[in-house]
Amino acid sequence: MAEAVVTVDGWSSLHDTRTFDWPSWKMTPEQERTQAIEEFQGLLTKWEAVEEEKNGSHSVYKVVGNKADLMFFFLRPTMEELEEIKRDINKSKIGDYLIPGYSYVSIVEKTMHNPMAEGKDREIDPRLEALLKPIIPKWEHACFYPMARRRWKDANWFEISKEERTQLLYAHGMTGRKYAGKVKEIITGSIGLDEWEWGVTLFAHDPLQFKKIVYEMRFDEVTSKYGEFGDFIVGNYLPKEDVATYFEL
Numbered sequence: 303m304a305e306a307v308v309t310v311d312g313w314s315s316l317h318d319t320r321t322f323d324w325p326s327w328k329m330t331p332e333q334e335r336t337q338a339i340e341e342f343q344g345l346l347t348k349w350e351a352v353e354e355e356k357n358g359s360h361s362v363y364k365v366v367g368n369k370a371d372l373m374f375f376f377l378r379p380t381m382e383e384l385e386e387i388k389r390d391i392n393k394s395k396i397g398d399y400l401i402p403g404y405s406y407v408s409i410v411e412k413t414m415h416n417p418m419a420e421g422k423d424r425e426i427d428p429r430l431e432a433l434l435k436p437i438i439p440k441w442e443h444a445c446f447y448p449m450a451r452r453r454w455k456d457a458n459w460f461e462i463s464k465e466e467r468t469q470l471l472y473a474h475g476m477t478g479r480k481y482a483g484k485v486k487e488i489i490t491g492s493i494g495l496d497e498w499e500w501g502v503t504l505f506a507h508d509p510l511q512f513k514k515i516v517y518e519m520r521f522d523e524v525t526s527k528y529g530e531f532g533d534f535i536v537g538n539y540l541p542k543e544d545v546a547t548y549f550e551l
C-alpha cells in the first residue's frame with residue numbers, strides 16, 4: 303500500500319470571484335456610488351492592517367475573461383475569518399453589486415517529501431513558516447486554477463510509492479526553478495474542502511510566463527501522467543489606489 307506523505311499546513315485560503323452588476327451601478331446616483339467606493343476602500347485599509355501585522359494577506363484582481371469581473375484572494379489563520387470577510391463584503395454597499403460567482407476554499411500546503419517537519423502542522427521552523435503564511439506577492443498578474451492527481455488504472459498517483467512521488471515532484475520543482483523571478487506560486491491543498499485536490503495560484507509580471515510554465519510543466523511526468531486541471535482564471539492586480547478609477551463611469 304502506498305504511504306501518505308505528511309503535509310504541513312498554513313493559512314486558510316479563499317478565492318472569491320464576483321460579477322459586477324454594472325447595469326444597476328449605472329443607475330445608482332453618483333453620491334451613493336462615491337460612498338460605496340469609500341466604504342470599500344475602508345475595507346481594503348482594514349485588510350491592509352491585518353497584512354501589516356502578518357495575520358493574513360489579500361489581493362484583488364480584475365478578471366480578464368467573462369468568468370467573473372473581480373477575484374479576491376484571501377489568506378487568514380482560520381476559516382472563521384475567511385467567512386467573516388465574505389460577510390463584510392456582502393454587507394457593504396458595494397457588496398450589493400458584487401454578485402457571488404465561483405469560489406475555492408483550501409489551505410496553504412507543503413507536502414513533506416523531505417520529512418523535516420513530520421507531525422508539526424501549523425507550528426514549524428521559520429523557513430517553512432514564511433511559506434505556509436505567505437504574503438501574497440503584489441505582482442501585476444495572477445492565474446488561479448484547481449487541479450488533481452489522476453486515479454486511473456495505469457496512472458494512479460495515490461498508489462505509487464512515496465519514493466516515486468518524491469522523485470516526480472523533485473523534477474517538477476526543477477522545472478519550476480527555471481522560472482525564478484518570473485513566476486511565483488502558492489499551492490493550497492483542498493482535499494476535503496473543495497472539488498479538486500489543490501489550488502494553484504501563480505503570480506507573474508508578464509502573463510506570457512503563465513503560458514510558458516504551464517506548457518513546460520505539461521511535459522513533466524507528474525503532470526503529463528498524473529495531472530488533471532479545472533478552469534483557469536487570469537486577472538490583473540487591482541491596487542487600492544486604482545479602485546476609484548475601476549468603478550468610475
Ligand code: VOV
Binds near residue numbers: 412449479504
Ligand atoms: C513557480 C514555480 C514552481 C516551483 C518552484 C514549484 C515547486 C514545487 C515543489 C518543490 C513541490 C513539492 C513540495 C511542496 O511544496 O509541496 C511542489 C508541489 C506542488 N506543485 Fe509546484 N512548483 C511550481 C509551480 C507549479 C505549477 C505551475 C503547478 C501547476 C502544475 C502544472 O502542471 O501546471 C504546480 C503544482 C503543484 C502541486 C499541485 C503541488 C502539490 C503536489 C503533491 O502532489 O503533493 N506547481 N511544487
